[in-house]
Amino acid sequence: MMTALPPRVGLPAQVLPHAGASDERFWLPRPFGAVHPRRRTPWVSILFSSVVAYALVLASDISLLGGTTSLLLLAVFTVVNVAVLVLRRKPVDHRHFRAPTWAPVLGVLTCGYLATPLSGRPAQQFAVAGGLLGVGVLLCAVNALVMRSHRARGGAG
Numbered sequence: 001m002m003t004a005l006p007p008r009v010g011l012p013a014q015v016l017p018h019a020g021a022s023d024e025r026f027w028l029p030r031p032f033g034a035v036h037p038r039r040r041t042p043w044v045s046i047l048f049s050s051v052v053a054y055a056l057v058l059a060s061d062i063s064l065l066g067g068t069t070s071l072l073l074l075a076v077f078t079v080v081n082v083a084v085l086v087l088r089r090k091p092v093d094h095r096h097f098r099a100p101t102w103a104p105v106l107g108v109l110t111c112g113y114l115a116t117p118l119s120g121r122p123a124q125q126f127a128v129a130g131g132l133l134g135v136g137v138l139l140c141a142v143n144a145l146v147m148r149s150h151r152a153r154g155g156a157g
Helices: 043-059 062-087 102-114 123-152
Strands: none
Touching (some): 043 062
């Protein structure tokens, strides 16, 4: 079903069930944590992200979506590289991989630059990215209100 779409259009279904749908904080609706009994795949998350991806493809130009996906991934990679630099300052009690300092610094600089208008990105990509992030924040706020109401009535989660 998803084979006709670019690999990163829409929400990554493999991440959704691990993003809070199945833990005690319960910040995503519980159905997103549902795993198919035989295939062991997050089928509700896959279905949801497929619907979102198809809606985006039908409503927009595929090259705009590709550019927007690239923009958002570069922004995420920038944040991840910053996190690497911040987290390396915290001591841990076990041996782990440690990248040389220049690698995440280079990642922050290059990804950060490529995710700005200075790199020549069309303004339309920023508009679409902002709209998608805004919809995500709105859905998160609605879910938080619903979950607060659910907990106030004595529901689990």
